[in-house]
Amino acid sequence: MEPLKALLLLSGVLGALAELCVMPPIHSQLVEKLGQHLLPWMDRISSEQLNPSIYVGLRLSSLQAGTKEDLYLHSLKLHYQQCLLGSASSNDNSDCQTKSSEGPLALYLLALRANCEFIGSRKGDRLVSQLKWFLENEKKAIGHNHEGHPHTSYYQYSLSILALCVHQKRVHDSVVGKLLYAIEHDHHARQGHRSVDIEAMAGLAFTCLERFIFNPDLRPRITTAIDTIREKILKAQTPEGNFGNIYSTPLALQFLMTSPASGVKLGAACLKASASLQASIQDGAFQNPLMISQLLPVLNHKTYLDLIFPDCQAPRAMLVPAVEDPLPAHIPEVISVTLKVSSVLPPYKQTFFVPAGSSLEDVLKMAQNTGGFTYGTQLSLSGPYLTSVLGKEVGDREFWQLLRDPDTPLMQGIADCKPQDGETIGLRLVSW
Numbered sequence: 001m002e003p004l005k006a007l008l009l010l011s012g013v014l015g016a017l018a019e020l021c022v023m024p025p026i027h028s029q030l031v032e033k034l035g036q037h038l039l040p041w042m043d044r045i046s047s048e049q050l051n052p053s054i055y056v057g058l059r060l061s062s063l064q065a066g067t068k069e070d071l072y073l074h075s076l077k078l079h080y081q082q083c084l085l086g087s088a089s090s091n092d093n094s095d096c097q098t099k100s101s102e103g104p105l106a107l108y109l110l111a112l113r114a115n116c117e118f119i120g121s122r123k124g125d126r127l128v129s130q131l132k133w134f135l136e137n138e139k140k141a142i143g144h145n146h147e148g149h150p151h152t153s154y155y156q157y158s159l160s161i162l163a164l165c166v167h168q169k170r171v172h173d174s175v176v177g178k179l180l181y182a183i184e185h186d187h188h189a190r191q192g193h194r195s196v197d198i199e200a201m202a203g204l205a206f207t208c209l210e211r212f213i214f215n216p217d218l219r220p221r222i223t224t225a226i227d228t229i230r231e232k233i234l235k236a237q238t239p240e241g242n243f244g245n246i247y248s249t250p251l252a253l254q255f256l257m258t259s260p261a262s263g264v265k266l267g268a269a270c271l272k273a274s275a276s277l278q279a280s281i282q283d284g285a286f287q288n289p290l291m292i293s294q295l296l297p298v299l300n301h302k303t304y305l306d307l308i309f310p311d312c313q314a315p316r317a318m319l320v321p322a323v324e325d326p327l328p329a330h331i332p333e334v335i336s337v338t339l340k341v342s343s344v345l346p347p348y349k350q351t352f353f354v355p356a357g358s359s360l361e362d363v364l365k366m367a368q369n370t371g372g373f374t375y376g377t378q379l380s381l382s383g384p385y386l387t388s389v390l391g392k393e394v395g396d397r398e399f400w401q402l403l404r405d406p407d408t409p410l411m412q413g414i415a416d417c418k419p420q421d422g423e424t425i426g427l428r429l430v431s432w
């Protein structure tokens with residue numbers, strides 16, 4: 001080839017690359033440390049602690065946990081199938097009710113796909129029918145005029161469509177239509193800053209549907225929705241580089257990595273986001289196993305769409321447990337944390353003294369034991385979710401919001417948030 005032609009070709013390739021979302025490699029030790037965080041969670045194979053997202057994240061990562069991983073999948077199958085297909089008595093138990101709900105079932109189907117399993121058996125077909133039934137119910141809840149909203153959220157709605165799609169199961173046009181309408185009319189954005197997570201999940205679902213389109217009439221709307229989502233997510237990039245916040249960035253990157261080269265400067269935006277991610281990983285911002293499970297695929301240049309044709313033979317490095325840091329010999333410093341609840345009468349405000357490094361959950365426990373305070377939680381895949389405060393339970397579409405005084409929503413849950421000395425944490429009952 002003539003040198004000029006070769007140069008033009010090369011600059012063309014480089015130009016297209018600049019328009020693609022590519023993750024630069026990050027230090028393998030950092031990735032390994034994240035994987036090591038997951039290991040203790042994989043020992044928790046009691047039914048209520050099982051988390052299919054951890055399995056999916058690990059299988060799409062560059063790391064493996066050997067037999068621990070096999071045992072984990074075995075436990076997932078045992079507990080999920082028992083609950084989903086089991087007897088009436090297992091369905092009465094509350095843990096089974098959680099497992100047989102929409103989002104966890106969708107994640108379980110993704111976990112099966114991560115092990116290169118297609119659901120084809122009679123039992124498998126029942127799981128698919130159940131997920132389709134959930135979606136039909138959600139569709140009814142949204143209503144003909146799109147005035148309602150899903151019982152769960154557009155996040156779980158999208159996740160369920162994605163799970164059916166990667167198993168190449170048909171999703172009814174009217175179900176897809178509701179999600180298209182929500183994205184076209186910003187209905188999902190009623191859920192505040194979490195809209196980037198929802199958009200990314202919807203974007204992944206649409207990108208999968210685009211590849212297995214059953215009804216070609218829907219194609220133009222799906223393609224437009226994917227473009228709209230990409231634009232929205234790129235617009236949501238913060239000056240630090242995050243799409244939304246640091247915890248929505250992994251899913252946003254999963255979606256953007258599936259984008260074809262486009263006129264927008266996608267490549268530069270993704271490079272900035274990955275630099276921010278790397279800094280946050282180094283600062284220890286990723287401790288929560290669910291968050292790590294959404295991040296690990298990105299660091300291995302994979303997305304949930306790789307579950308369409310997963311590579312189950314890909315070499316992955318064996319994880320070895322981290323060497324525990326010896327406990328500090330000194331007695332930790334005591335810090336003060338104030339707890340403030342304005343959504344009750346009379347308002348509650350009290351200061352507690354706890355060891356430095358205590359979590360917000362430790363503060364709540366101390367308040368419960370000594371400060372005339374009560375609270376309740378429900379275990380979720382992200383950890384303990386606060387459901388009641390001072391006897392006030394959340395109602396339909398309400399939640400107890402965690403705030404850094406005066407008005408900044410926390411980006412972590414009660415188990416992960418570590419208040420600083422002198423900090424005031426607010427708990428506020430809000431609608432979403």
Ligand code: B12
Binds near residue numbers: 294
């Ligand atoms: C929808 C959603 C919500 C909804 C949940 C209600 C509903 N019926 O769906 C609402 C708006 C209430 C909500 C609240 C909060 N959320 Co939220 N939420 C999500 C979202 C978009 C999807 C969760 C989901 O459905 N997962 C799939 C299903 C299958 O899993 P699941 O475990 O069964 O789902 C339940 C839990 O996830 C729980 N939940 C939702 N958010 C959170 C956050 C924490 C910390 C915990 C423990 C549980 C929890 O509600 C889900 C439905 O029951 C995720 C996005 C993501 N990337 O994961 C963020 C996300 C998990 N939320 C987040 C945060 C920070 C919160 C809040 C702490 C915000 C605040 N300052 O108050 C609160 C929780 C406070 C509390 N009471 O404990 C962060 C967590 C980051 C982290 N470091 O772990 C995420 C990743 C969003 C983000 N990018 O910042 N959330």
